[in-house]
Amino acid sequence: MATEAESAEGSRSLSETGEGVRRRDFLYVAPVAFAGVGAVAAVAPLLWQMAPPADVQAQATTEIDISKVQTGQRIKALWRKQPIFVAHLTPKEIADANAVPVSSLRDPESLGQRTQAGHTQWLIVIGVCTHLGCIPLGTAEGENRGPYGGWACPCHGSMYDTAARIRQGPAPKNLVVPPYKFTSPTAVTIG
Amino acid sequence: MFVRGLKYLIGLGFAFVLLLALFTGIAGYVKNPPVPLPQDEFHLPPKDVHFASDGPFGKFDNRQLQRGLQVYSEVCKACHSLNLVAFNDLKQIGYDDAEVKAFASQWQVPDINPDTGEASTRKGLPADHFPSPFANDVAARAANNNALPPDLSDIVKAREGGAAYVYSILTGYQNQPAALLQKFPTAKTPPNLHYNPYFASLNIAMPQMLHGGEVTYADGTPNTADQEAKDVAAFLVWTSQPDINRRHAAGIAVAVFLAFASILGFLAYHQLWDEAKRSVRLTGPLDPENQVKRKRASRKAGVKG
Amino acid sequence: MSFSWAKPYEPKHPVMRWLDDRLPLPRLVYGAIGGGYPVPRNLNYWWNFGVLAGLFLTIQIVTGITLAMWYYATTDGAFNSVEHIMRDVNAGWLIRYVHMNGASFFFLVTYIHIFRGLYYGSYKAPRELVWMLGLVIYLLMMATAFMGYVLPWGQMSYWGAQVITNFFSAIPVIGDPLRVWILGGYAPDQAALTRFFSLHYLLPFVIAGVVILHIWALHIPGSNNPTGVDVKDERDTLPFHPFYTAKDGWFAAAFLLFFAIVVFFAPNWLGNPDNYIPANNLSTPAEIVPEWYLLPFYAILRSFTADFILPAKLWGVIAMFSSILLLFFLPWLDKSPVRSGNYRPVFKRFFWILVVDVLVLGWVGGSPVKPLTVAVGQIAATYYFLHFLVILPLISKFETPLPLPNSISESVLHGEKQESAPARSGKPGVTTVAG
Numbered sequence: 001m002a003t004e005a006e007s008a009e010g011s012r013s014l015s016e017t018g019e020g021v022r023r024r025d026f027l028y029v030a031p032v033a034f035a036g037v038g039a040v041a042a043v044a045p046l047l048w049q050m051a052p053p054a055d056v057q058a059q060a061t062t063e064i065d066i067s068k069v070q071t072g073q074r075i076k077a078l079w080r081k082q083p084i085f086v087a088h089l090t091p092k093e094i095a096d097a098n099a100v101p102v103s104s105l106r107d108p109e110s111l112g113q114r115t116q117a118g119h120t121q122w123l124i125v126i127g128v129c130t131h132l133g134c135i136p137l138g139t140a141e142g143e144n145r146g147p148y149g150g151w152a153c154p155c156h157g158s159m160y161d162t163a164a165r166i167r168q169g170p171a172p173k174n175l176v177v178p179p180y181k182f183t184s185p186t187a188v189t190i191g
Numbered sequence: 192m193f194v195r196g197l198k199y200l201i202g203l204g205f206a207f208v209l210l211l212a213l214f215t216g217i218a219g220y221v222k223n224p225p226v227p228l229p230q231d232e233f234h235l236p237p238k239d240v241h242f243a244s245d246g247p248f249g250k251f252d253n254r255q256l257q258r259g260l261q262v263y264s265e266v267c268k269a270c271h272s273l274n275l276v277a278f279n280d281l282k283q284i285g286y287d288d289a290e291v292k293a294f295a296s297q298w299q300v301p302d303i304n305p306d307t308g309e310a311s312t313r314k315g316l317p318a319d320h321f322p323s324p325f326a327n328d329v330a331a332r333a334a335n336n337n338a339l340p341p342d343l344s345d346i347v348k349a350r351e352g353g354a355a356y357v358y359s360i361l362t363g364y365q366n367q368p369a370a371l372l373q374k375f376p377t378a379k380t381p382p383n384l385h386y387n388p389y390f391a392s393l394n395i396a397m398p399q400m401l402h403g404g405e406v407t408y409a410d411g412t413p414n415t416a417d418q419e420a421k422d423v424a425a426f427l428v429w430t431s432q433p434d435i436n437r438r439h440a441a442g443i444a445v446a447v448f449l450a451f452a453s454i455l456g457f458l459a460y461h462q463l464w465d466e467a468k469r470s471v472r473l474t475g476p477l478d479p480e481n482q483v484k485r486k487r488a489s490r491k492a493g494v495k496g
Numbered sequence: 497m498s499f500s501w502a503k504p505y506e507p508k509h510p511v512m513r514w515l516d517d518r519l520p521l522p523r524l525v526y527g528a529i530g531g532g533y534p535v536p537r538n539l540n541y542w543w544n545f546g547v548l549a550g551l552f553l554t555i556q557i558v559t560g561i562t563l564a565m566w567y568y569a570t571t572d573g574a575f576n577s578v579e580h581i582m583r584d585v586n587a588g589w590l591i592r593y594v595h596m597n598g599a600s601f602f603f604l605v606t607y608i609h610i611f612r613g614l615y616y617g618s619y620k621a622p623r624e625l626v627w628m629l630g631l632v633i634y635l636l637m638m639a640t641a642f643m644g645y646v647l648p649w650g651q652m653s654y655w656g657a658q659v660i661t662n663f664f665s666a667i668p669v670i671g672d673p674l675r676v677w678i679l680g681g682y683a684p685d686q687a688a689l690t691r692f693f694s695l696h697y698l699l700p701f702v703i704a705g706v707v708i709l710h711i712w713a714l715h716i717p718g719s720n721n722p723t724g725v726d727v728k729d730e731r732d733t734l735p736f737h738p739f740y741t742a743k744d745g746w747f748a749a750a751f752l753l754f755f756a757i758v759v760f761f762a763p764n765w766l767g768n769p770d771n772y773i774p775a776n777n778l779s780t781p782a783e784i785v786p787e788w789y790l791l792p793f794y795a796i797l798r799s800f801t802a803d804f805i806l807p808a809k810l811w812g813v814i815a816m817f818s819s820i821l822l823l824f825f826l827p828w829l830d831k832s833p834v835r836s837g838n839y840r841p842v843f844k845r846f847f848w849i850l851v852v853d854v855l856v857l858g859w860v861g862g863s864p865v866k867p868l869t870v871a872v873g874q875i876a877a878t879y880y881f882l883h884f885l886v887i888l889p890l891i892s893k894f895e896t897p898l899p900l901p902n903s904i905s906e907s908v909l910h911g912e913k914q915e916s917a918p919a920r921s922g923k924p925g926v927t928t929v930a931g
Contacts, residue, residue: 027458027462028462030455030459031452031455031745031749034451034452035745038448041448045586045587045591046591048586049591053580053584053586054279054584054586055277058277059318063316198829199885201818202881202882202884202885203882203885203886205818205877205878205885206882206886208800208802208804208811208815209874209877210874212800212801213878216801216867216871220867275579275583280583341773344579345772345773348772349769349772350769351769391782434582434589438589438590438593439760439761441760442757442760442761445760446753446756446757446760449750449752449756453750453753456742456746456747456749459742460746463742
């Protein structure tokens with residue numbers, strides 16, 4: 001025998017007022033909204049965990065002892081797993097750098113902009129060529145310093161001057177100067 | 192037929208082998224009852240002690256952790272490494288950058304001589320981990336009568352009873368009770384070991400290290416053995432679980448959020464289903480009204496069912 | 497598939513119509529878990545656990561992938577890499593604890609899901625394949641969990657691997673070469689660790705694939721229900737969305753609350769302290785125990801202490817594997833035409849004895865080996881095998897079930913209790929099922 005049943009979905013009884021409908025909709029929207037917020041809150045730590053962990057962040061600053069670096073000498077150090085060139089510039093190297101008209105440079109910067117007041121004889125740069133990332137030669141004793149007396153990158157021939165600025169070759173920018181400060185006349189903290 | 196009977200065969204087969212093992216075991220037990228061991232009777236569960244970090248709302252007491260660090264640095268570090276903890280981590284218990292740097296520089300960490308390449312040491316930096324007192328396990332055993340002092344970084348998580356166990360061991364040393372020697376005359380504590388009923392085998396290689404007075408606390412807290420043991424145990428809770436503060440705080444937030452979400456969800460679910468039930472109306476023979484009518488009619492007609 | 501009154505997918509939005517013409521994925525979803533999948537209207541909360549199992553599988557995969565970004569599978573680095581995650585990686589402690597406890601909760605939810613199937617006869621025709629695919633998922637879960645537990649390379653990781661791979665050496669003739677081949681060495685070492693990492697990463701995706709088959713197989717006959725009576729017409733069902741999405745949704749939030757309480761306030765409660773000691777192949781822990789979800793099988797393994805034709809060790813291994821494999825035959829061991837335990841009073845009693853029995857086996861598995869616990873374990877293991885291989889077949893032959901309701905909607909309308917009572921004169925619409 002046939003019986004009738006009304007489908008549950010979508011039917012609303014006539015006795016309901018608009019007020020009831022609004023409360024009902026809120027009751028459906030609220031948990032879904034909570035679920036949405038919950039999903040975002042759950043995803044956040046999964047993305048955050050990819051950022052550098054505490055131990056890597058701790059190595060984000062390095063202290064370098066420069067007491068043994070003589071005038072004219074350069075040393076290599078390590079900061080955030082990258083090479084750092086620390087150069088104790090001679091007066092001739094400083095003069096050569098200042099003699100170059102800044103506007104003629106591919107990446108215009110004066111030596112004064114790349115060193116710190118009171119320590120203008122110290123040039124500290126990241127030793128990574130700004131072309132494709134090789135380590136330029138010129139820091140160790142006997143290495144080729146290129147035609148400008150600074151550094152010479154063996155990979156594609158980028159040549160840097162005594163202020164580590166790009167003068168010739170494919171590199172677009174000067175060697176990057178990292179943030180640093182002198183904690184004493186013989187110690188520099190990078191980062 | 193055989194396939195149908197196979198299941199009974201297999202089931203009864205396993206049952207038979209098991210019952211055989213059971214009765215063999217019972218017979219063996221009756222013939223050779225197991226020999227009781229001293230630890231079965233004399234081993235004690237950890238003492239009842241509470242720490243600030245206990246419980247769902249627990250938070251570290253930084254002052255206590257700093258006292259515990261002092262106990263570790265002046266007493267325990269002679270034998271026990273803490274190699275998973277970095278000096279920088281101490282910033283979490285209330286020290287600032289300068290204090291951490293000064294503390295780290297008091298430690299010598301392994302390094303290589305930059306001129307000769309031989310193994311040497313250098314002053315610690317904040318990024319370094321606490322160095323080990325021994326070059327390796329073999330050296331550690333050689334210095335400690337073939338016993339290996341465990342690394343303490345995870346000790347509270349690595350022992351049943353946690354911090355209460357560590358505290359009990361440190362304060363539980365006593366003379367071997369006469370009752371034990373009476374019952375088990377061959378169980379005298381060997382000369383290189385020390386009796387401690389909180390240790391599983393009752394005889395531990397580590398001698399009692401805290402008698403009171405080993406460290407002098409800068410904040411004037413009395414340096415009894417009990418206090419020192421509590422402080423270093425609390426410190427070791429932190430080395431094992433530095434996440435407790437963050438974890439408890441996040442836990443409360445998440446629990447409240449999920450409680451709200453569940454309640455709202457439950458109300459929505461009920462609303463939805465109640466509406467569905469209300470709007471389903473059966474007509475025909477299954478309608479309650481019609482059923483009553485039908486029952487009456489059946490009775491009148493003298494028909495059953 | 498499914499039922500004739502299932503609402504067909506009718507996309508209104510032009511973008512959805514464009515998509516539907518080219519790749520009917522939304523249509524598939526609509527028909528599987530949307531408004532187009534009719535579900536019996538009388539499901540109780542025991543039916544929520546399948547979805548929860550899927551949720552925990554997802555949680556495990558997502559947290560596992562992020563953990564794998566920091567973990568190194570070397571014998572000298574693994575333990576420290578996990579500690580690094582706990583201490584230094586941002587939110588690392590959270591992700592690790594979620595993954596660790598997520599495994600336990602995945603098993604908890606799956607066990608409840610399995611026992612629901614046992615009680616309500618969900619393994620009976622026409623759902624035999626759903627049941628067997630589920631068992632395949634369960635076996636894959638156990639393999640995945642075992643390998644995952646080895647990865648932190650703690651004491652229990654190493655010695656658990658040692659014990660479990662030793663099972664294979666019990667097999668006569670090929671046993672030990674097989675064990676050495678599995679390990680890639682003579683004891684768990686670097687080779688074992690790296691290959692377990694590789695397989696532990698792979699298997700969850702295999703599980704996901706089998707889960708899809710499991711759900712597909714289920715959606716052909718549709719879900720079982722607490723009465724065990726088949727769906728007859730439209731009145732017996734409700735569309736999955738929004739009714740069961742709402743029910744599953746709120747219950748999932750509540751269950752996640754329970755999960756969050758464990759993760760945030762007692763994250764090491766279910767674990768073993770010995771696994772926070774780095775693995776040492778020269779020092780065996782006082783008690784080697786697997787995680788709680790493997791304890792009943794561990795108890796069965798250890799219960800075989802006497803030789804009988806075969807050595808005891810081999811009996812233990814055979815029995816342990818058989819205890820799971822016999823479940824594949826359950827649809828043919830229990831051939832009663834009545835599905836639900838609600839209408840099978842004798843079966844119902846033995847079902848609850850089984851539940852207690854499995855809990856007892858779990859307790860035995862986690863206890864130290866003492867004469868009393870071994871004896872209890874042997875009795876409990878005996879019951880386990882007798883239950884499935886002897887008792888159930890006999891019950892299904894000789895039991896008189898209670899009368900079934902005519903239909904699901906009748907049982908919903910009149911209340912299950914009334915429907916399942918024997919026919920009383922004057923009560924319309926109920927027929928007796930002959931015993």
